[in-house]
Amino acid sequence: MSAADTYLLLRAFCDELARCGTRDACTSPGSRSAPLVLSLVREPRIRCWSHIDERSAGFFAVGAAKASGRPVAVACTSGTAAANLMPAVIEAHHSGAPLLVLTADRPPELREVGAGQAIDQLKLYGAAVRWFFEVGMHEASASTLRWIRTLACRAYWTAAEGGPVHLNFPLREPLVLDEPLPPDAAPGRPEGRPWVSHERPSPPPSRRALPARSVIVAGAGAPADLPDLAARAGVPLLADPLSGARRGAAAVAHYDLLLRDPHFADAHQPQGVVRFGDLPTSKPLRQWLARLDVEQLAIHPTRSWQDPDGVVSERVAAADVVLGPPEDAWLGRWRAADEAAAIAIDATLGEELSEPLVARELTAELPPEATLFVASSMPIRDVEEFAGVAEYPARVLANRGANGIDGTVSAAFGAAAVSRGQVVLLTGDLALLHDLAGLLAARRLGLELTLVVLNNDGGGIFSFLPIARERDAFEDHIATPHGLDLEAVAAVFGCGYERPGDLGAIGQAIAAGGTTIIEVRTDRERNLALHREVEAAVREALNPPAAAAAPGA
Ligand SMILES: Cc1ncc(C[n+]2csc(CCOP(=O)(O)OP(=O)(O)O)c2C)c(N)n1
Ligand SMILES: [Mg+2]
Numbered sequence: 001m002s003a004a005d006t007y008l009l010l011r012a013f014c015d016e017l018a019r020c021g022t023r024d025a026c027t028s029p030g031s032r033s034a035p036l037v038l039s040l041v042r043e044p045r046i047r048c049w050s051h052i053d054e055r056s057a058g059f060f061a062v063g064a065a066k067a068s069g070r071p072v073a074v075a076c077t078s079g080t081a082a083a084n085l086m087p088a089v090i091e092a093h094h095s096g097a098p099l100l101v102l103t104a105d106r107p108p109e110l111r112e113v114g115a116g117q118a119i120d121q122l123k124l125y126g127a128a129v130r131w132f133f134e135v136g137m138h139e140a141s142a143s144t145l146r147w148i149r150t151l152a153c154r155a156y157w158t159a160a161e162g163g164p165v166h167l168n169f170p171l172r173e174p175l176v177l178d179e180p181l182p183p184d185a186a187p188g189r190p191e192g193r194p195w196v197s198h199e200r201p202s203p204p205p206s207r208r209a210l211p212a213r214s215v216i217v218a219g220a221g222a223p224a225d226l227p228d229l230a231a232r233a234g235v236p237l238l239a240d241p242l243s244g245a246r247r248g249a250a251a252v253a254h255y256d257l258l259l260r261d262p263h264f265a266d267a268h269q270p271q272g273v274v275r276f277g278d279l280p281t282s283k284p285l286r287q288w289l290a291r292l293d294v295e296q297l298a299i300h301p302t303r304s305w306q307d308p309d310g311v312v313s314e315r316v317a318a319a320d321v322v323l324g325p326p327e328d329a330w331l332g333r334w335r336a337a338d339e340a341a342a343i344a345i346d347a348t349l350g351e352e353l354s355e356p357l358v359a360r361e362l363t364a365e366l367p368p369e370a371t372l373f374v375a376s377s378m379p380i381r382d383v384e385e386f387a388g389v390a391e392y393p394a395r396v397l398a399n400r401g402a403n404g405i406d407g408t409v410s411a412a413f414g415a416a417a418v419s420r421g422q423v424v425l426l427t428g429d430l431a432l433l434h435d436l437a438g439l440l441a442a443r444r445l446g447l448e449l450t451l452v453v454l455n456n457d458g459g460g461i462f463s464f465l466p467i468a469r470e471r472d473a474f475e476d477h478i479a480t481p482h483g484l485d486l487e488a489v490a491a492v493f494g495c496g497y498e499r500p501g502d503l504g505a506i507g508q509a510i511a512a513g514g515t516t517i518i519e520v521r522t523d524r525e526r527n528l529a530l531h532r533e534v535e536a537a538v539r540e541a542l543n544p545p546a547a548a549a550a551p552g553a
Contacts, residue, residue: 001139003035003174007181008140009148010039010169012188016152017100018045019194021160022073024064024418025049026057030077032117033104034175037075046073049417049445051410053437054081058088059399059407060441062097063414066397067371067423071098071159072414078105079117082124087406089164093128095220095401096162096302100155101129107137107172121168130163131155137170145186146195153196161200162302205318208297212327214272216250217289218243220400221277221301227251234326236334240280241363241374241387241396251389252334254341257538259284264337264542270294274321278400279306282384297321337542342388344537353502354530355379355454355522356386361503362426362452363387366394366510369421373412374398375431376405377461378527379454383426394421405431409438409451416449423448424510429455433482439493442515449515451495452506456522457481463528479524490517 026049027037041048049064051057054076061074076082082103092099105111106118123132135151138144151167159165188195216230218239227248230237238255239245246253259265265288273289273296280286289296290309298312299319307315349357359382366372372394374380380398387393399411408431416423432453441447454460458479462468467478475481490497496516498509509518 005140013152014043016149020156025073026061033077054084056410058085059410060414063411064418065097067415068418073100075102089125091401092164098159099164101166105170107170129166131158132166135169142186149195157198205320208319209322211271215270217275218245219278233323234331252338253389256282256385259288261539340541341538344541348534348537359383360386368392370394371423373425375408375427379426409435413441424450443494452518456524460524
């Protein structure tokens, strides 16, 4: 078996990935992985994005996979390099992002004998992958070339169904070719067709009838026509911005705030619930759903199990939902409350730059062709709580599979690499610092990402939690302020930097394009107080004092 055998097999493998639909791959430097990386780079239909840090490569691939909906390959060398892909593999597993992880490995004779950079890579990612396969080493014959084509197709189609696939490639020296490869003796199928084509199973939707006084809850993975269905049926649509469904005449944007009010929550209990896609993040919504004593139907295209409270009564991949006939007052009450909440929010937030105001404004102002990538922690919560109903909202993406703050910058750059419109990242300061190396993509890959950084010098979310009372350790070990100068950070990575003083200036900085860190400084304590003020204002709007004092009320 020679280097030529390895390269012939890998050329067929990459050819087949491209025929199936792979358009993007991530690489990182190494020697053992050279045959894999060079074969990907030399496949003209695949764009290769180079990363120094495998954590960045993995998350960049996750972001690109989420934004494009196609499997994205990520290749790395042996040893801890492969282990650094673990967080991205876990995120892909939990969010159903299609990822093809291609790890180079030492050949068997160099395993468990003290050879360098050799760790046990077999099933390295455990149950987090849909499929693991040890590729082995083979001579390039007509039959092995055909076999590796089927292997590429099988890996691609398995990932395409939603989640990561791991192929481990043992590679023996010499790792580079002495002379150019001969033409392919066993080329693929005619007309660029994949060796094995594949149709995704789409079960015929069965009919499900629900009472008129139902609610629809939508998260990531919800179907695009949901707002029309809800509007036709006159059923409130409680849609997380990640669903893309917070639009239309039935959308209720501020369910998180409405359901914080116990009177509202009790008085608006539905007779049925349909959940589409992932469960939204909102805790008040989750708690309310958990208390309801009604049928709850969960419709999820990949059948992901999204029911932490054990209240779902039926799960299906698709259904033809029939609701109604519409009861005007039912949707009308929800919509009127939502409008009252919106007025209370605007009045409380005013014009002063704050975390909720930035989240509200970005979701209102970004054009439909833009993508807003939202970091975990408060940004994702603020976007869910404060984004209004928009006619044509921008697409919203996030790493909500495992809710990590890691890899955020890289994932957003990955989304930018495959998106036509502008990509804006809304992130906290710790999420930014966690993936600073991700900023290298601006200079090394020539990609553009607008970063709106809500800098409250630490983890603002923890001020909302009981842990905030533990004053002896809270600041140093939980909030973890860093005092970093983001302008200096921007300079190190060759990015632009702006610190706008008002919403108009933020809009201008975003419109200017390029990779720019747009810093908005906030205060954690003030942020907590502001959230409480909005909550109180919404409660007051829903329960006007005059009504409460009315005779007989
Ligand atoms: C990889 C990872 N480590 C730790 C956490 C726990 N965690 C959740 S939110 C958070 C703080 C994030 O701070 P920042 O990005 O500044 O956002 P803020 O809370 O200020 O909105 C941390 C550390 C996590 N989710 N993921
Ligand atoms: Mg912060």
